[in-house]
Amino acid sequence: MPRNRRNRAGRAGLIFGDLWEFDPAPETADPKLKPRYGLFINGSFVRPRTGRHFDSVNPANERKLAEIALAGPADVDAAYQAASRAFRGWSALPGRERGKYLFRIARLLQDRAREFAVAETMDGGKPIRESRDFDVPMAAAHFFYHAGWADKLEYVAPGRRAAPLGVVGQVIPWNFPLLMLAWKLGPALAMGNCVVLKPAETTSITALKLAEILQDAELPPGVVNFVTGAGETGALVMGHPSAAKVAFTGSTEVGKAIMRQLAGTDRRMTMELGGKAANIVFDDAPIDQAVEGIVNGIFFNQGHVCCAGSRLLVHEPVAERVVSKLKNRIRVLRVGDPLDKNTDLGAINSRAQLDKITRLVASGVREGAVKFQPPCPLPEKGFYFPPTLFTKVTQSHRIAREEIFGPVLSILTFRTVDEAIEKANNTPYGLSAGVWTDKGSRILRMSTELKAGVVWANTFNKFDPSSPFGGYKESGFGREGGRQGLLDYARLE
Amino acid sequence: MRTPDTGRIPVTKTPKVYLGGAFIRSESARTFKISGADGAFFANIPQCTRKDLRNAVEAAARAGSGWARRSPYNRAQILYRLAEMLEARGAELADSLVLFGARRADAARGMAVAVDRLIHYAGWADKYEQLLGSVNPVATAHFNFTVTEPMGVVGVIAPDSPPLLGLLSMVAPVIACGNTVVALASEKVPYPAVLLGEMLATSDLPGGVVNILTGFRRELVPTFATHAHLRAIYAAVEGEDRRALRLGAAESVKRVRFADPRGDWFSDSAQGLEAIRGFVELKTTWHPIGS
Numbered sequence: 001m002p003r004n005r006r007n008r009a010g011r012a013g014l015i016f017g018d019l020w021e022f023d024p025a026p027e028t029a030d031p032k033l034k035p036r037y038g039l040f041i042n043g044s045f046v047r048p049r050t051g052r053h054f055d056s057v058n059p060a061n062e063r064k065l066a067e068i069a070l071a072g073p074a075d076v077d078a079a080y081q082a083a084s085r086a087f088r089g090w091s092a093l094p095g096r097e098r099g100k101y102l103f104r105i106a107r108l109l110q111d112r113a114r115e116f117a118v119a120e121t122m123d124g125g126k127p128i129r130e131s132r133d134f135d136v137p138m139a140a141a142h143f144f145y146h147a148g149w150a151d152k153l154e155y156v157a158p159g160r161r162a163a164p165l166g167v168v169g170q171v172i173p174w175n176f177p178l179l180m181l182a183w184k185l186g187p188a189l190a191m192g193n194c195v196v197l198k199p200a201e202t203t204s205i206t207a208l209k210l211a212e213i214l215q216d217a218e219l220p221p222g223v224v225n226f227v228t229g230a231g232e233t234g235a236l237v238m239g240h241p242s243a244a245k246v247a248f249t250g251s252t253e254v255g256k257a258i259m260r261q262l263a264g265t266d267r268r269m270t271m272e273l274g275g276k277a278a279n280i281v282f283d284d285a286p287i288d289q290a291v292e293g294i295v296n297g298i299f300f301n302q303g304h305v306c307c308a309g310s311r312l313l314v315h316e317p318v319a320e321r322v323v324s325k326l327k328n329r330i331r332v333l334r335v336g337d338p339l340d341k342n343t344d345l346g347a348i349n350s351r352a353q354l355d356k357i358t359r360l361v362a363s364g365v366r367e368g369a370v371k372f373q374p375p376c377p378l379p380e381k382g383f384y385f386p387p388t389l390f391t392k393v394t395q396s397h398r399i400a401r402e403e404i405f406g407p408v409l410s411i412l413t414f415r416t417v418d419e420a421i422e423k424a425n426n427t428p429y430g431l432s433a434g435v436w437t438d439k440g441s442r443i444l445r446m447s448t449e450l451k452a453g454v455v456w457a458n459t460f461n462k463f464d465p466s467s468p469f470g471g472y473k474e475s476g477f478g479r480e481g482g483r484q485g486l487l488d489y490a491r492l493e
Numbered sequence: 494m495r496t497p498d499t500g501r502i503p504v505t506k507t508p509k510v511y512l513g514g515a516f517i518r519s520e521s522a523r524t525f526k527i528s529g530a531d532g533a534f535f536a537n538i539p540q541c542t543r544k545d546l547r548n549a550v551e552a553a554a555r556a557g558s559g560w561a562r563r564s565p566y567n568r569a570q571i572l573y574r575l576a577e578m579l580e581a582r583g584a585e586l587a588d589s590l591v592l593f594g595a596r597r598a599d600a601a602r603g604m605a606v607a608v609d610r611l612i613h614y615a616g617w618a619d620k621y622e623q624l625l626g627s628v629n630p631v632a633t634a635h636f637n638f639t640v641t642e643p644m645g646v647v648g649v650i651a652p653d654s655p656p657l658l659g660l661l662s663m664v665a666p667v668i669a670c671g672n673t674v675v676a677l678a679s680e681k682v683p684y685p686a687v688l689l690g691e692m693l694a695t696s697d698l699p700g701g702v703v704n705i706l707t708g709f710r711r712e713l714v715p716t717f718a719t720h721a722h723l724r725a726i727y728a729a730v731e732g733e734d735r736r737a738l739r740l741g742a743a744e745s746v747k748r749v750r751f752a753d754p755r756g757d758w759f760s761d762s763a764q765g766l767e768a769i770r771g772f773v774e775l776k777t778t779w780h781p782i783g784s
């Protein structure tokens with residue numbers, strides 16, 4: 001018998017959730033980490049010429065996981081040289097053969113999926129449920145999808161010949177380390193480009209583990225090179241004169257800085273930047289399904305998602321009901337050990353990010369929005385933030401305008417379809433949006449009016465390698481996924 | 494200004510820029526003199542300011558949603574109608590090119606290519622969607638499709654030469670896919686663009702869809718670069734202008750595309766789907782299946 005028939009909040013209305021205690025259910029697969037990782041240049045791990053390393057820390061308990069090499073100018077140079085040398089052979093390979101390497105990578109990653117999931121969760125803090133069921137399988141899917149394109153490039157651009165650009169410089173963020181890497185490598189390699197990629201400094205480990213797979217797959221040396229480090233290393237990768245194109249995923253602020261840095265060049269660019277997505281719930285929506293979607297939209301990966309549904313727009317007739325159900329729902333979200341299979345919200349990626357979230361939440365309170373956080377025990381060590389809702393939010397509040405990149409939802413209401421569209425589009429961003437309604441025609445009307453690159457209807461945070469993803473306005477330009485994403489890595493002759 | 498032998502004093506035209514569907518002088522009342530190839534005074538041309546540019550962006554923004562909503566078939570017919578206007582007044586346009594130094598044969602060829610190019614893009618208006626968009630075979634139960642949308646107001650900076658064909662080659666693909674345009678005409682030979690404005694006005698193209706400014710690049714490039722409501726720039730410029738445009742564009746993550754001002758504007762390779770692809774956004778929708 002349960003010890004306590006009342007839930008944590010002491011209300012009798014909700015009779016599930018913590019009726020029974022959960023036993024810990026840790027995922028125990030060995031992540032097979034090395035104590036120290038070099039740079040992956042020209043097919044092998046090398047010591048950085050800077051002679052320096054930095055620590056990668058598990059944000060769940062602040063313990064050191066491994067030492068990561070710090071790449072300086074000479075290292076980035078070496079990586080570009082290796083990539084430039086490899087380009088001639090790689091781009092001249094028949095597409096069929098290039099594709100086989102990518103197929104191999106996809107398969108080898110699937111073989112070691114659980115190991116990679118554990119490593120991803122330990123390095124980044126995301127729940128094992130997500131890294132196991134989403135990040136790693138989706139990364140493998142991206143390699144597999146793009147592998148099949150390599151020998152079909154004559155179909156990519158009607159009437160034109162698609163040719164590779166050369167060496168591509170790529171910088172990726174810490175929220176989906178392995179998946180973003182797969183998004184970047186897949187199309188670049190299928191098209192015949194070579195790559196110099198920098199993972200985020202807090203989450204380099206799965207990239208370096210993937211380098212082991214690239215070795216096992218016998219990918220020719222130099223085709224892919226990983227240089228690790230922080231922003232300075234990133235600027236070196238983006239600014240290197242040998243790069244024919246740069247692709248960046250990260251904050252709008254850094255994206256703009258890169259655009260300025262490269263203003264004097266003819267470098268091609270793809271930018272996948274920030275977002276402040278509206279998730280719009282109409283009164284005819286399936287409400288319970290919508291509540292699940294709202295939770296998934298904002299609390300997936302602790303809200304560290306550029307396309308997170310961080311602005312909830314609710315139709316006034318159902319606003320009270322939606323908010324009340326939402327509060328009940330987040331009372332039973334489990335925050336804690338990311339390696340526990342029952343965990344819903346894992347660790348915030350870093351102390352710096354935790355501080356940013358804390359600051360923005362404080363601004364929400366200061367500016368007059370009403371905060372709701374369920375009573376929720378947090379582990380003593382590590383970086384955690386409870387799921388947070390704000391009601392009485394106005395469009396001018398910072399929490400309604402700025403990307404928080406954390407588990408914080410700002411709730412606004414609307415009366416008419418036009419008002420919903422107006423409010424949803426009232427942002428410099430335009431990455432994604434969600435629409436919840438029973439009417440197919442309304443879905444299509446909203447999809448037409450919303451200035452966003454991806455519109456999810458009665459769902460949120462869905463991704464697929466065949467489905468182009470990318471932003472409008474200050475959320476960036478270029479697409480990733482699908483034929484359209486592939487074209488962004490091609491020169492058309 | 495030439496006086497013919499007949500003794501009659503000809504009525505000369507006051508060149509005005511075509512902005513928001515009306516013919517106006519610059520709000521600054523500034524002009525600059527242009528002369529024909531023989532050095533004789535021809536006319537005063539409006540020296541547009543950044544305020545004119547901002548007004549033009551407003552006009553283009555007002556025209557934007559209506560133009561984007563026109564059916565592709567309708568946009569195609571309007572572009573075709575513009576080609577008809579050009580063909581009918583081809584001799585006048587060719588004369589204006591010759592007056593400013595083009596050889597007669599080149600002017601005639603330029604006119605023919607310009608008309609053909611318009612027809613090329615008229616035909617694209619209802620076809621690019623099927624080539625740039627897609628239905629995507631996702632693994633979940635969703636009807637997943639990607640469609641194009643116009644970017645909005647696009648700033649076009651035309652090459653100095655060829656003054657008419659260059660401008661048209663850049664404007665046509667941008668409006669064919671539903672954008673509206675604020676264009677800066679050739680600085681050296683602006684008069685053909687003034688004439689083009691008169692043809693736009695009679696072509697069924699709604700006012701404000703294409704706005705053509707005349708003036709000096711060094712005065713207007715900074716505003717093209719930084720105006721946040723210009724969602725994209727298409728510029729036939731080089732060197733320092735490119736840097737300035739890219740630098741300003743970073744502030745609002747504006748899309749920038751360059752054309753080579755010294756490229757072969759007469760060739761068929763100067764036209765096609767790629768020019769349209771540069772000025773559409775791609776939107777992916779996940780529509781649920783089943784209920």
